[in-house]
Amino acid sequence: MLPVALVAVVAVLWWLCSSWREAVSGRIAAVLPGVRAPLLLIAHPDDECMFFAPTILGLVQGQRPLSVLCCCTGNYYNQGETRKKELFRSCAALGIAPSNVTLIDHSDLPDSPTVKWDERLLSSLILNHIQEKNIDLVITFDEGGVSGHSNHISLYHAVRSLHSSGKLPEAVSKASQPANHYPARY
16 A cells, blocks of 8 residues: 555655646746847856756746856855866756856956956957857846855846847837836846
């Protein structure tokens, strides 16, 4: 009797997990129709899992080839080399191919909660990546950087600057418009 009950419990759990996965994937597909090449723009290794893991999983399950652009090595505590490796392992665990992960190591983009990154430099790097990868959606931090981190906020301002100056490709501009019925923060 116990083995039959155990099999029944496992079957129900499997069905619940499958249903949840399908619901999440369907929700992402409904919210982002026509998006073919989304970009997750982050400041540091660990931002992908700390702030964006549910979004990443939904996009990956929706069969979208997600790219990640990480704008610094995360060397605030002199652990940049370790954090680079962690970024690639984390992305792999989330279903993102290493070939779709780009990490910028630029001396003018230090990992620091008090340093505002140069908007022109950052905008240029982001735009080059968007054009190179034919990106049609940019996902990044809101104006508060979610956690208030200056580097996160710098990403928001760089993308906002690209958008308001008309430098983003038209497809990105349309896809990046905030939908009024979605909250600005999680």
